[in-house]
Amino acid sequence: QVQLQESGPGLVKPSQTLSLTCTVSGDSINSDAYYWGWIRELPGKGLEWIGYISYSGSTYYTPSLKSRVSILLDTSKTQFSLKLSSVTAADTAVYYCVRVVRALRVFDPWGQGTQVTVSS
């Protein structure tokens, strides 16, 4: 059974880069049946799709964040990462890593989530 676990700093200063890692266990990350992605839950605003990466390295980012976000894949470590630059308080959220089922376009499963606060 595949499991995902986020890790990274819980506090980031404004204008700095938010960096999170997701470790995948229980399944291979080298499959064209899935993408590996990130979603965030903004306080009072619900869920926002950030982007995903395929095992071949192709990426897709939501347009509103495209200029600041990058997602990388490390198949040797069965990990993928999120980097979000020039953060502000508006980026404070719970960040989830997810497996995207390509054929169904759904997110399953999700990591437990990690709270990231942007504050000086």
Added chain:
Amino acid sequence: IVLTQSPGTLSLSPGERATLSCRASQSVSSGYLAWYQQKPGQAPRLLVYGASSRATGVPDRFSCSGSGTDFTLTISRVEPEDFAVYYCQQYGSAYTFGQGTKLEIK
């Protein structure tokens, strides 16, 4: 595509029937409409995909219907473990979520 869920909060007693609505600003392919359940302190969990197919382990008291711009999640008889927030999600050219419906104990 904007998804609007109603009601925002639904107050019911265990054993009652729950009907949750998800309305899209444009037509959504039924193959790409899903529902998730989120309990406090937990990540969302996939409930239904393809507008009507239950995910593994989801009880058959959960059912979904709809097409085009109007979709419905129904819980035939609400159990105590069903009180949670429910989100609909669609994929068109991008992924979007509804704002959620909170199912609370009356």
